[in-house]
Amino acid sequence: MDNTSNGNNSGFYKDADIPFNRNGGGGDGGLYDNEIVKNNILGIILVVHTSIGGDKLIFRYPTVSRTKVSDETLMAFKQQHPLTTLNPNQPGSNKGASVETENSQTDTGTSTAGGAIKEKFTIYNLPSVVITPILTPKQRLCDQSFELTIENTTFIGHPTNLTNEDLEEDEKKDHNHHSEKNSDGSSSNSNSNSNNNSNNNKSSDSVGNENESSIRHSQSSTTSSTTGENDDENNDDSNSNTDSPSSNTIRTSSSQINNSKKNCGEDRPKNQSTRNKKNIEEKKQHQHEEITLFNIVFVLSSTSGDVYRNKLLDSVKRISMQLAAAIKHEQQRCNYIAKQVHDMLAIREQWLTEQTQIENSGSSSAMPNTKPNHHVLTERILSVSKLAREIKEIYHGIKDRGSVSLRVNGWIGLHLNVSNPDSYPIYPLRPYHALLIFTGEDSIQLPSYDTSPALIKLLEAAKPTKSFRDLQLETDLTLAQIYRLASHLVHWKKARIINMMTKNNFYILTPRSQVNYATLSQTFSVLFPDFKLYDILQRFSTARPLAEHISKIPSSQYHTTFLAVVGWLLQHDLIVQLSTYIHLMIHTPSSNPAFATPSGSSSNAGSNTGSDASPLLYPTTPFPLMPSHLTPQEMSLFENIDDNTKLFQLFKRLSPYFRGLHHLEEIMWRENISRDELNKILKKYKNFLVQVVHEGNDKTNFQGL
């Protein structure tokens, strides 16, 4: 059953989920996203509001970089647990400490009043008693995106209410549902399941909806397959499913109740009385400690003047909404967060008890060195709590790769991605592009089931040396579908779109890149034991065509490996491709400002050329690859040199592309001409054409957005 649900749940490679992300020409946009996130995300904080204990900070990852527990936290803890933390040595210590705390509070309150905070982690490291209340907003601000900025730090979350209202609503619906079913008599399973579906749709919000309905779906498929078997079995089946091995006894019972409620289609009326009893029991237990709200908050440092800030914030809002929906669903299904929070809280309190003891003994013996280590707390929580490990995984996935895929509680598939599915670089996908599928850590882990056959076909066929045009012929897929699949892979950072590797390609080492060659060199030597990274880097230090690089490798058996090396270098942004761009430059003395301005009368010269309004020789185009019109001077030149040859006709035809915006491959593709033909033009008209070699414009275009 788990498997079926996985199949339905994993939208990873399915067409329905494919965002049409036209991340073209090297996919530099995605790379840039990554860098912003890397520099900005500080951590993730889980806070809850419990019915009895109030607001509580449960888990903060990564560990705060403070050396000691804040006095405030300890104070609050001592007040809550007067017995366990009583200091036998100094009966009045609590009082003394409270005065101290107040003093320190006022100190910081006034001393920071002057200037802005510069330190990145100051706010993140605030004591939990300060930070928790502001992250658990009032009801009005719940179940929607939450954004709070304090000085240089932004908190983004999706505070989610977990009140009983939902359950009660469910129950009402259940009752209605039952009466329906009874009137139906011996209704079929499929019928009840469809009812179930609609039921769920109503009660859950949009994202949870998808997940939930897919689970419903899976259950329905199982049910239909087991038609004829009795209902009890079905019930057992789903119950056993939800039992996580670590669940403690109290919660298990409630999870079963939750679950049986969901499976009400299979519930027989005679079960109901027992169920209601259980419900009461459950409510009693809830009264002990019930989580009414949870908020998983992403903490970001906010650097002003960042163009991408809003985009990043939107992405993080989307991510936290997805996460909140998944957790909420798990909570409703099997009390997931309640159990996890319970476990984490227990450890936290135990740890704080230890800390107060250390403090007490420390204050008596004056040993400041035995200050607590927050890492211990983090490690302990991580070792016990699944949710904590999931938070850790999300943090590292988002920070390091910009995307993460995990299964919350081993059940709900969650695919989070910082890239906006609706943002893409302005450079379009072209048939001369190729798909570079990532290797190593970023490689695709293909699920063994339910992957789109088209995607498998594409993955098998794709090579950096094959253009999309080639792939289209080989895979028999339409170009549009290949683009979609490729964009999907790019969006999930499993591939990159590059210019097809040909022998004419020029590559150089990425300018100014600050990468850690030491670690890269290690992975490199594992992947390519026949090559040395420093040697390869040296080879790419000067711009040479790929053919020349290959010719320098004596043994032809290594040529394929060498191409893989080039792919690897591209994947890790160690090299960039250079392209040749052409500028039409006509020497027209009349318009040349140089001859009018030797004496410095530049204003007159400007008016001569008729460019008063705009200093631009030709207008910039709204689209980066729009062909440009010729200026009158250029037109007259063309009239002058018209020799009625075919070559001239071609030259004239190509002239709109000689503004340095279209590289040779683009021109060839646009006008459907061969490299030889283009070279002939470049040779014959070299007096008017200037060739400039530099890296592609994809990145700059994206930055300019």
Added chain:
Amino acid sequence: MDQVKCIFYSEFHNIYGTKIIQQYPEGFISNDVFEGFAEYIIPKPKLCGKVITLTAFNYKILGYPVLVQDVKYHRNALLFNLAFVFDKSIDTTPYHQIVRKLGIILRTLEKESEYLFNQSKAAVTSLSCTDLHSYGQQPPDMLKILETLYIELNSYGESTITIDDANTINVKLFPKPPDPPQVLLHQVPVLIEEIDTTNESEWDLTLLQILPFIDGINYVGRISKLTEIDINLVISCIQHLVYYNIVKMVDIFQYSNVYNPTPQIRKLASNMEMQRECQKYITIPGATPCSFEYIFTLYSSLSTDTPFRECCSENSLTSLGIDERSFIMFGVINGFLRRKQRYPLLTNLKSLESLPQSHKKHLLNGSKSFDEICCILSVGVETVEKILQEIANPDSFVTIWK
């Protein structure tokens, strides 16, 4: 244009909790809505003195809560916040300074002349109300301040309000350029805008001393030596100039350098003003300027990875009336030329792992250029390779260009 949607003044009342005392335009925020976010307007004391922005209800609420402690207040403390409301799409960072300043001014006013305290009392007595705790009526001055701020900031981007003889509110929106990048010792500052220092008294003393040495040739370390000013002062001073876009940092010009065009060269190809400026900048004074088409061809010839020296001798730039240094400088300043730097890279990178971060061998990890290393070791370019070989021993290093 009207970016500020509302300005309100809020206080913590010891009975009714956080309340809006005054707002302009009046009635913009209902009490009902306010309760939803009141905890972010008057937060815990520890969060006072910090700019807090909450995005909610399709608005951005920007405030600066202030805590003033004195026995004369209820609970011995006055908590207030003068907050701004914006549309949620607006970048509010330029307003951070303004709310901070307003908060600090109000606190000063309160401390010096009990402005907030007195006014509430005055208002109350003028109404001959017996209940001193009631904040039901507020002094008109606060509303006047809010109104003036609202109108003037929205229309002129600045506001001046005289409170009393001693205190005036002066706020202005400033565009905030991004923080300047680090200034490195081996970089050369180049003036890209004239500084008028005729009125010397207005200028920073260090700046006045440094300025004559910013000639596009001296690098930061050298300026420090020549002026005998501490290197950190020089760096901070130059960083300020970079921040205000008066100075740009470039690499030391050498004939052995390799320069490459960048995509920015398209701007040069299309912008006639830039072309004219380029001609003016690179032509040796008195010489006849070269045609721009030829200049552009010269720039494009840098596409091949050859040292600039060769380019000079091939095309004999000087005889064309082109100043070689200016030729490069113009490209670098305008970003359409980029210097290809040399980086030493250890062949045995594994040996770095066991070494502490401070070990000199880390200079060879491929992230430090020869220029940087020369400055760090304070040695010349001629001797640096030899020294590095000694450092790398028993391994060796290769040189990569990027």
